[in-house]
Amino acid sequence: MRNKEETLRQIMQAAYETFAEKGFHQTSLTSIAQQVGISKPAIYYYFKSKDELIKSLFEEVSQEIHTITSVYPADISRENIKQCFYAIGENAIKRQVKEPHFNQLFNQYILLSSQDTYYAEHLATIQQNYFDTFYSFFQHAVDRGVIKDENALIKSQLLALVFDNITNFILTNVTLDYEAIWREAVDSVLSGIVIHE
Amino acid sequence: MRNKEETLRQIMQAAYETFAEKGFHQTSLTSIAQQVGISKPAIYYYFKSKDELIKSLFEEVSQEIHTITSVYPADISRENIKQCFYAIGENAIKRQVKEPHFNQLFNQYILLSSQDTYYAEHLATIQQNYFDTFYSFFQHAVDRGVIKDENALIKSQLLALVFDNITNFILTNVTLDYEAIWREAVDSVLSGIVIHE
């Protein structure tokens, strides 16, 4: 006899990987069941439908997003602010290279969002939260007298857009020097607003 | 009796719109046939399979991309270079708002590319070409003595990434001042390299 929670986790895990690699449609419940070692209808004991499984996975992935985007260093100074920003990008690039599945899956939900209001609404929240994180990072620096409060909102949004698209392009066959692009973005955006005493 | 070319165009047109709105999987050949006013198997006279139809549409969309990305003004001067860049973004934003189907469809092909090498290879070429366009724009300005040849490759790629992601985010429910972000990107990237005599 199997353990209920264990089986559930295995289904989620198999779904996560196969959906990311092959896409929702190209992944049959049969193949997920096979990976887990159960029969296809057994999945229906855990999920009302394939769409429910996809939705559950989305909720899990949404949680993870928060932990990813909500990390920012405690101490920002004139000396280390660029390094802080550099590090944010470098970490994301490394994670993306190491774990492409996450974003591959996430991109599928973004596509779903143009066809399904449920995903559209939830993703809008996530993305808004993502922009907010960058903005609060800027405000944090402003509060500490590290940078001037000049166009901070737009600048933070600009960096967020660059950051996001770098992680997207890593998934493609286009090889660019993404770290250099990120550093250039940070340099360009901060040039002129970092206070040099 | 129907006209062959006319029917083909109608199938492509219906596919274009429905695929963009509902996605490849959620669009059945039956619904396309209904829109055109023919029966489902009739589509198989024009396309070997649904995948073939999707691929044909891709080739058509690929053509259009070239015409979109390969426009750049003939005369760049110190006085108008920022305006030129601003205009590129403004045009793209306007087009995107007016015609969201194009990018919605295109994004689906990007997703396919992580599952299918055919699309991966062709998209890599398109995206490479897209970066090249931005770079040659920079080189053009360098050649005319408008900007310094400082980090031009990375800067051009940075602008290309911003440009691309702005058009993506317009499709979402996230409303930002995209024109302002684009102008900020242009200002940030060009600040320091525009030659002031």
Place this chain on the structure above:
DNA sequence: GTCTATATGCGGATAGAC
């Protein structure tokens, strides 16, 4: 409570009539 066996219906695909 956990799963298997089995049934239904839809969408993609093919053969062949007109």
Place this chain on the structure above:
DNA sequence: GTCTATCCGCATATAGAC
């Protein structure tokens, strides 16, 4: 060039074994 008939596979649903 288009249609009818038909096949096959998969998502889905339910009945019931243990």
